Amino acid sequence: xxxxxxxxxxxxxxxxxxxxxxxxxxxxxxxxxxxxxxxxxxxxxxxxxxxxxxxxxxxxxxxxxxxxxxxxxxxxxxxxxxxxxxxxxxxxxxxxxxxxxxxxxxxxxxxxxxxxxxx
Numbered sequence: 001x002x003x004x005x006x007x008x009x010x011x012x013x014x015x016x017x018x019x020x021x022x023x024x025x026x027x028x029x030x031x032x033x034x035x036x037x038x039x040x041x042x043x044x045x046x047x048x049x050x051x052x053x054x055x056x057x058x059x060x061x062x063x064x065x066x067x068x069x070x071x072x073x074x075x076x077x078x079x080x081x082x083x084x085x086x087x088x089x090x091x092x093x094x095x096x097x098x099x100x101x102x103x104x105x106x107x108x109x110x111x112x113x114x115x116x117x118x119x
Contacts, residue, residue: 034074035081036060036100043093044068051091057084072100 037057041048045062048071052059056079060072075084081099088097 034077035079035084037073037075037084037088037097038063038100039071039073039088039097040065040069040095041071041093042069042095045071047093048073051088051093055087055091057088069095 039048041051045059045068048059051057052073055075057073057075060074062068063070063072073088075081075087079087085097085099088094
């Protein structure tokens with residue numbers, strides 16, 4: 001009887017860390033890089049919200065377009081960026097979409113300013 005109790009307590013002692021590890025894995029925030037796309041939707045924000053509901057993307061916000069057609073959206077990292085582009089381009093109202101990326105442009109080269117005669 002005493003051996004059975006100690007065996008049961010060993011099982012419980014091993015079960016507690018396993019449960020804690022399992023709960024930590026499910027409750028921890030997911031740190032994943034998402035695919036960011038810049039999208040022009042001729043039908044506006046309402047249409048893009050519906051499109052994202054159907055395709056699994058998330059609208060982050062507008063990008064200051066006066067016509068209210070340019071938006072930043074994200075797709076989960078599970079989806080390949082090219083697949084995300086193809087998927088969003090097939091939707092109604094989408095005029096264009098491109099991957100949001102950092103680009104480096106060379107600095108402008110300008111020569112000496114022309115001499116202006118003094119009067």
